[in-house]
Amino acid sequence: MVVMVLVGVFRDQVTVLIGGGTSKKPGLKAIRESKALTRGVTLRNYGNHIPNNSFSVRKNFLSAAYKKGDYLKNPALANQTVNPMTDPAGMEMMMEGMKKNFAMIIPQTVIMGWINFFFSGFVLIKLPFPLTLRFKSMLQRGVETPDMDVTWVSSLSWYFLNLFGLRSIFTLLLGEDNAADGMRDMAAMSQMSASPTGQPQDFHKLFLAESENLELTPHNWELDDIENRLLIRFGKRNPTINDDNDTIEMEDIPSDLSDVKGKSKRKGINKKK
Amino acid sequence: MMVSFDYKSAVTTLHELRKSGERKSDLVVTLGENLIHQGYAGKLGDEVWAVYEQIFIAALDLGNDQLAIKCLENLDKRFPESPRVKILKGMKLEAEDKLDAALALYEDILKDDDANIAAIKRRIAVFKAKGQDQQAIEALTRYLDAFYSDSESWLELSALYLNFHLYQQAGFCLEELILLQPQNHFYHLKYAEILYTSDNITMSLKEFCRVVELCEDNVRALCGIKLCTSRLLNLPISAITSSSSSTNSPFDMKTISDLNALAVERLSTIYSKKRRGGSSANEITDWLNNLS
Numbered sequence: 001m002v003v004m005v006l007v008g009v010f011r012d013q014v015t016v017l018i019g020g021g022t023s024k025k026p027g028l029k030a031i032r033e034s035k036a037l038t039r040g041v042t043l044r045n046y047g048n049h050i051p052n053n054s055f056s057v058r059k060n061f062l063s064a065a066y067k068k069g070d071y072l073k074n075p076a077l078a079n080q081t082v083n084p085m086t087d088p089a090g091m092e093m094m095m096e097g098m099k100k101n102f103a104m105i106i107p108q109t110v111i112m113g114w115i116n117f118f119f120s121g122f123v124l125i126k127l128p129f130p131l132t133l134r135f136k137s138m139l140q141r142g143v144e145t146p147d148m149d150v151t152w153v154s155s156l157s158w159y160f161l162n163l164f165g166l167r168s169i170f171t172l173l174l175g176e177d178n179a180a181d182g183m184r185d186m187a188a189m190s191q192m193s194a195s196p197t198g199q200p201q202d203f204h205k206l207f208l209a210e211s212e213n214l215e216l217t218p219h220n221w222e223l224d225d226i227e228n229r230l231l232i233r234f235g236k237r238n239p240t241i242n243d244d245n246d247t248i249e250m251e252d253i254p255s256d257l258s259d260v261k262g263k264s265k266r267k268g269i270n271k272k273k
Numbered sequence: 274m275m276v277s278f279d280y281k282s283a284v285t286t287l288h289e290l291r292k293s294g295e296r297k298s299d300l301v302v303t304l305g306e307n308l309i310h311q312g313y314a315g316k317l318g319d320e321v322w323a324v325y326e327q328i329f330i331a332a333l334d335l336g337n338d339q340l341a342i343k344c345l346e347n348l349d350k351r352f353p354e355s356p357r358v359k360i361l362k363g364m365k366l367e368a369e370d371k372l373d374a375a376l377a378l379y380e381d382i383l384k385d386d387d388a389n390i391a392a393i394k395r396r397i398a399v400f401k402a403k404g405q406d407q408q409a410i411e412a413l414t415r416y417l418d419a420f421y422s423d424s425e426s427w428l429e430l431s432a433l434y435l436n437f438h439l440y441q442q443a444g445f446c447l448e449e450l451i452l453l454q455p456q457n458h459f460y461h462l463k464y465a466e467i468l469y470t471s472d473n474i475t476m477s478l479k480e481f482c483r484v485v486e487l488c489e490d491n492v493r494a495l496c497g498i499k500l501c502t503s504r505l506l507n508l509p510i511s512a513i514t515s516s517s518s519s520t521n522s523p524f525d526m527k528t529i530s531d532l533n534a535l536a537v538e539r540l541s542t543i544y545s546k547k548r549r550g551g552s553s554a555n556e557i558t559d560w561l562n563n564l565s
Binding site for chain 2: 027028029030031032035036038039042043046047049050051054058222223226227228229230231233234236237
């Protein structure tokens with residue numbers, strides 16, 4: 001167990017060394033690319049809070065920008081599908097994972113081999129409490145004796161118990177979020193096999209979808225009827241009076257659609273001169 | 274008050290201030306001085322660096338150079354190459370009015386890492402301090418283009434535009450803010466005021482109404498409604514119909530006068546309730562009478 005703790009600490013150091021603080025920050029362009037999408041989403045969700053005119057200006061600007069790929073990291077590559085092997089950033093990410101995995105696998109194999117080789121068949125400890133026979137296969141791996149008491153634990157089993165149980169000790173020794181714990185890596189691994197994360201998203205496709213969504217978004221200004229709402233709320237007007245608003249809204253929908261082209265000229269505001 | 278210095282409560286206070294981002298510099302400096310001079314700094318563990326940073330900024334605010342230098346030295350010793358400490362050094366330079374040196378430092382950081390938010394923001398602050406508002410606007414728009422959801426920066430940008438009387442652009446910023454936080458009545462209020470200033474009275478009236486809807490008895494908004502309605506009522510009829518044709522639902526005269534009356538009523542009840550001496554209540558009634 002002492003060896004395992006030491007190896008765990010060592011692994012933490014090695015990961016820090018290899019990783020070298022390689023939590024490499026994405027550049028400004030990458031951040032811009034990933035945040036641009038939220039802009040469209042906010043506009044779709046809360047667009048009703050701003051006036052018609054402002055909404056359609058933004059809508060046109062954003063959907064055009066999405067289509068053209070203005071927000072992409074590299075606008076020239078807009079139509080190519082990104083191959084993770086050729087994208088240097090993706091390559092780096094894969095290398096990162098590889099390094100981490102190696103740092104995990106190598107010591108694990110070495111220790112297990114070492115234990116298997118030298119200590120196979122050894123019984124290391126005796127548990128202080130009785131257990132049923134079912135636990136035999138769990139606690140006495142590598143020692144195939146049918147009639148030994150279950151409370152004795154074989155070396156190999158003890159190794160596995162430690163592997164899974166040392167997390168809290170590492171947390172104590174190295175602080176939160178250390179790399180010594182094998183379990184976390186394993187969890188990460190199983191996740192990785194489930195869904196191929198790490199593959200860079202194709203932002204251009206996302207942008208195209210978002211621009212389509214945007215163009216389909218209708219706009220009803222929240223404030224169209226505000227003065228009536230306010231007057232009703234303070235009891236100055238009867239709730240029945242506002243029938244005529246329906247006709248007003250019916251009128252402005254077609255005018256809005258026909259105006260879209262004319263208003264798009266004003267999208268220059270978006271660039272704020 | 275600080276006769277027996279309570280180490281624990283000091284640390285938790287500092288921690289909470291750091292988390293909430295409040296800038297109570299005088300409090301931070303008093304607590305920090307006690308912490309450092311009574312030798313508690315070693316006790317803090319890893320938290321000490323964040324505390325040093327916090328005390329440093331607070332000390333700069335108050336012009337307490339000795340304390341600031343002490344914090345900075347400690348940080349510099351521990352993190353000699355950290356960009357975060359470099360930014361603190363830049364702030365020190367700014368405090369000493371060496372703006373160009375600070376600017377050079379920030380640009381140096383940005384060369385390595387063009388997404389360092391703190392450095393970008395400090396650079397904009399330097400532009401503002403130098404009075405180069407136009408450059409500040411340019412840098413800020415570029416920043417917002419990437420970090421779209423930073424509402425404080427949008428507010429800052431709108432303030433900068435207002436310095437140049439660019440109401441349309443400032444209004445644009447406020448619209449973005451409303452998109453980001455539609456329930457924040459303050460943004461609606463500012464937007465309404467900008468619209469009013471740029472003579473878009475009908476839109477402004479709507480936004481003022483929205484503020485009152487979101488935040489009942491908001492005096493600033495009620496005054497705004499009053500101003501707008503008075504102006505609309507005093508306009509000739511033809512002017513109203515032509516100006517409101519640009520917005521979607523034109524006001525009829527009855528609505529306007531109702532709103533006017535509502536604003537007057539609310540304002541007078543608010544001011545008579547407050548009992549803040551007779552003078553302010555009288556002033557407001559005078560003002561209301563003068564307008565209509």
